[in-house]
Amino acid sequence: MNKIETYNSEAIDSILRNLDPKLEKQVxxxxxxxxxxxxxxxxxxxxxxxxxxxxxxxxxxxxxxxxGTHNFTSDTLFEIQYLMGVELIxxxxxxxxxxxxxxxxxxxxxxxxxxNYGHNRPFDYTKLYSKSQKLTFQYPD
Amino acid sequence: xxxxxxxxxxxxxxxxxxYSAIYEDDQISLFDKFINENINSFTSELNDIVLRLKTxxxxxxxxxxxxxxxxxxxxxxxxxxxxxxxxxxxLYCIRYGTTLIIIGGGGHKPKTIKSLxxxxxxxxxNLIIREISKMISEKLxxxxxxxxxxxxxxxxxxxxxxxxxx
Numbered sequence: 286m287n288k289i290e291t292y293n294s295e296a297i298d299s300i301l302r303n304l305d306p307k308l309e310k311q312v313x314x315x316x317x318x319x320x321x322x323x324x325x326x327x328x329x330x331x332x333x334x335x336x337x338x339x340x341x342x343x344x345x346x347x348x349x350x351x352x353g354t355h356n357f358t359s360d361t362l363f364e365i366q367y368l369m370g371v372e373l374i375x376x377x378x379x380x381x382x383x384x385x386x387x388x389x390x391x392x393x394x395x396x397x398x399x400x401n402y403g404h405n406r407p408f409d410y411t412k413l414y415s416k417s418q419k420l421t422f423q424y425p426d
Numbered sequence: 427x428x429x430x431x432x433x434x435x436x437x438x439x440x441x442x443x444x445y446s447a448i449y450e451d452d453q454i455s456l457f458d459k460f461i462n463e464n465i466n467s468f469t470s471e472l473n474d475i476v477l478r479l480k481t482x483x484x485x486x487x488x489x490x491x492x493x494x495x496x497x498x499x500x501x502x503x504x505x506x507x508x509x510x511x512x513x514x515x516x517l518y519c520i521r522y523g524t525t526l527i528i529i530g531g532g533g534h535k536p537k538t539i540k541s542l543x544x545x546x547x548x549x550x551x552n553l554i555i556r557e558i559s560k561m562i563s564e565k566l567x568x569x570x571x572x573x574x575x576x577x578x579x580x581x582x583x584x585x586x587x588x589x590x591x592x
Contacts, residue, residue: 289433289579289580289581289584290430290431290432290433290584291432291433291435292432292433292434292435292446292448292455293435293436294434294435294436294454294455294457294458294461295458296454296457296458296461296462296465297434297436297437297457297458297461297476298436300461300465300472300473300476301436301476301480304473304477308473308477309477309480309481312474312477312478312481313477313481313485316478316481316482316485316486316492317485317486319491319492320486320489320491323489323491333491348491348508349508349510351491351492352491352492352508352510353478353481353486353491353492353508354474354478354508354510
C-alpha cells in the first residue's frame with residue numbers, strides 16, 4: 286500500500302505567515318454562520334429554492350449567503366432567524382436560563398476482603414439507592 | 427503526462443483532507459502555481475481562498491454549499507470554490523463528500539466573455555481537473571486506488587497518467 290505523500294507548500298506558508306489572525310477568525314465565523322443557516326434549512330426540509338422564495342430573494346442570493354463569503358447585514362440575519370426559528374445572533378443582555386429536570390437511580394456495591402477488620406467473615410453486599418432530584422442550571426453562570 | 431496526488435499539509439485538518447496534484451516535471455503543485463500566478467494581482471482574494479480552504483480542512487469540512495457544483499461532467503465531482511460574479515478568481519476542485527477535496531488550478535475570470543469556458547486559461551485548467559477526476563474514477567473502479575475507511579484519504583498508487591494540456 287502506497288503511503289500518502291504529504292506536501293509542504295512554501296506558497297501557502299508564506300500567505301498564512303503574513304495574515305492577520307483576526308482575518309482568519311472572521312473567515313471562520315462567516316463559514317460557520319453559513320453552515321448554521323444551512324443546517325437549519327435542512328432541518329426544516331427546505332430546498333435552497335424554497336428558502337429563497339420564502340425570503341423573496343433570488344436563488345443566487347441564497348447561494349451567496351451559504352457560500353461562507355457573505356457579509357450579512359443585521360436586518361438580513363434577523364429576517365433569516367425570524368423565518369427559520371434559529372438563533373444566529375443573540376442581542377439579549379439577560380443570561381439564558383435553562384431548566385433541566387431529571388431523576389436517577391443507581392446501585393452501589395461495596396465489597397471488602399476477608400482480612401478487613403481482623404476477622405474471617407468476608408462482606409459483600411449490595412444496596413439500592415433511589416433518589417429523585419430537580420436541578421436548575423443558569424447559563425452563562 | 428504523469429501527475430501525482432499529494433496531501434496539502436497546511437490546509438488539511440480534522441474535518442477534511444485537501445489534496446492537490448504535481449506534474450512529474452514540476453516541483454510545485456497545481457494549487458501553488460495558481461497562488462504564484464495571482465498573488466501579486468489579487469492578493470486579498472487569494473488570501474481569502476487560502477483561509478477558506480484552511481477553515482474547510484480544520485473546522486467545517488467540505489460542505490456542498492461552499493462550492494459551485496457542475497463545473498465538469500455529470501457525477502464527476504468537478505466543482506469550483508464559490509466565487510461571486512464580480513470576483514476575480516476561479517479555482518477548480520473535485521469534491522468527494524465533506525472529507526476529501528482535490529484542488530487544482532484556475533485563474534482570472536475575464537469580465538468580457540459570456541462563458542468562463544471561452545477563456546483559454548480557465549478552459550485548460552478545467553480540462554486538467556476533469557482529466558484528474560476521470561483518472562481517479564477509473565482507478566477507483568479498477569481497485570488500484572481506494573478510500574480509507576474514514577473517507578479522509580486515498581490509498582494505493584496516486585500516480586496518474588493524464589493528457590498533456592501544457
